[in-house]
Amino acid sequence: MKSPTMKEVAQHAGVSVATVSRVLNGSTAVDGELHQRVMSVVEELRYRPNRLARNLRTNSTKTIAIVVPDIENPFFVSVVRGLEDAAFRAGYTVLVCNTDDDLERESSYLQVLGDEFVAGIVVCATDERYSASQVRKILEKGVAVVSLDRRLEDVPVDGVLSDNFGGTRNAVSYLVEQGHRRIGLIAGPAKYAPARERRAGYEQGLADHGLAVDPDLIKVTNFKSSEAETATKELLDSVRRPTALFLSSGNVAIGSLRAIHHLGLDIPSDLSLIVFDDLDWAPAYNPPLTVVAQNTRQLGGLAGDLMLRRIRGSSEPPHERHLPTQLIVRGSVGLPPQ
Amino acid sequence: MKSPTMKEVAQHAGVSVATVSRVLNGSTAVDGELHQRVMSVVEELRYRPNRLARNLRTNSTKTIAIVVPDIENPFFVSVVRGLEDAAFRAGYTVLVCNTDDDLERESSYLQVLGDEFVAGIVVCATDERYSASQVRKILEKGVAVVSLDRRLEDVPVDGVLSDNFGGTRNAVSYLVEQGHRRIGLIAGPAKYAPARERRAGYEQGLADHGLAVDPDLIKVTNFKSSEAETATKELLDSVRRPTALFLSSGNVAIGSLRAIHHLGLDIPSDLSLIVFDDLDWAPAYNPPLTVVAQNTRQLGGLAGDLMLRRIRGSSEPPHERHLPTQLIVRGSVGLPPQ
DNA sequence: TTGTAAGCGTTATCAT
């Protein structure tokens, strides 16, 4: 059961293929009567344009790719979801590429994507410097690029990030207002902009209340749960243990919580907790977790919108947007013990 | 900066385009000397075949799609991950389509995918009957299909599922062996094979020990957390409340846990718990959750392998495979109270 | 073994 071609439609309608094409693309005006005739044949034959032929001819596809470091991280999943919604509405499909935070794999994907003639790529870069040079080449090929949750060094592309700084600053302020003075931070690696900004927000939050930053209260991890577990143990084993912890990501939270159980500490009577990222299980935790929520879907949706605008030829100067975060107070913050 | 074409390679190497094509595809033997010459020109010019042209010519793409009901569900994410690994190795890219359990959206995707000339589709059907008829049409177009975590009524395709029956039966047995006699079940909708099988496994697990099934201890939900929360409250509010609960999915667990807190029950001293699906936060929960783990990545990987085999023209009779599950004992099961 | 040439189904450039 071969699908009908444009040629067949043209024959049935008694017009040329050019006319059919014009009717379908609405590029040039076509006489009302012919328009009618073509459309009814299209209906009748159930004609659908062959995407493959169109792609070849126009040297482009209706595909947007997104390159993420870890597709099993709910944050990125939700971002993808937001992007997909935006793309689907505009008739685009999205290709998800998972790099496992592996530079080589990212590189390989970026290469392949060039060959695939995707219309655009949303990049959550693994390395803000190295990835940047790859992305530059892609831009030269005329592929639109939007950076998400990361910053690309000296590459003129639109960017979308949460207000990591403000969200953290605000949360730390809240902790101080509840009476906490010794607040620990399980941070992410400084090579990622969000990790840097959360750390800066933490420091600012303390400064806002005239509190000094104690380096002993800060542990830098790779954002994975196992390192977070170790770091948390170290932090809580110290003599003057913090009375509250700010956990820089969902994965960090998983590791830290394991450590906290292990030490037999009670939340929030022994230790208060705020997590950056609202996880689906946060309200089901015992006690329910107080978190800083990002607008994850909207992050993806905005990236999609910016992308589509570029694809359609916008030439505004590239711009970085910041989406607000929200402190959701649940039950993991209490008064400092004693 | 236009990319070089095959024609240019041919000219530089002093051969015909056909020869270049043959060298690149390894279809027909090519003289050693020419082969050399072509390859070195390919290197020199950094030639990469134009996928779009190849697609049009062969009427196919190196793309595998996967249609999932809920991309934010970690189970499906992990499946996608497994599929992606398998596909990437074979030079395929994967298209993720999220239907939100919406029949119309699924239908729309299935339609689009037909136009996209994907090589194959992994389907996690929203409706085992309705989706089936759509899938049949797709098969007729020559697209390979593999069903995952669902069953498709009377459609001759390969299937991949976990041993839902055995996994649940085994878990319930374990509960009985710990002394539990009143075991509740928060089940999923009977329209999904896995939900049916988990329920059957639950009943069999009881029967194995000569225990009768008490319908009052079974609540059927739509697998979403909010319904699970309500159902759990009802179950635990009854006079003769169960001493243990089997929760049929991760989302169900989230809802049930909320209800359990709300009632102020302690796990496991007041109530024991087993969850179907190992969630990343299960070990971090307080107490760590005992779960039945599925081989999620392998589920996706196997689907990918079966798919690739079909794409390459295998004509074995379609077959359904079952992957084993594993009971992971942590801390949410104890002796029944009193 | 190698080359010639005919498409694949569109879009876009010409005339008319």
Add this chain to the structure above:
DNA sequence: ATGATAACGCTTACAA
């Protein structure tokens, strides 16, 4: 406003 027709870059009979 419409119709021929030439690409787009590749694969694959068919001929040599």
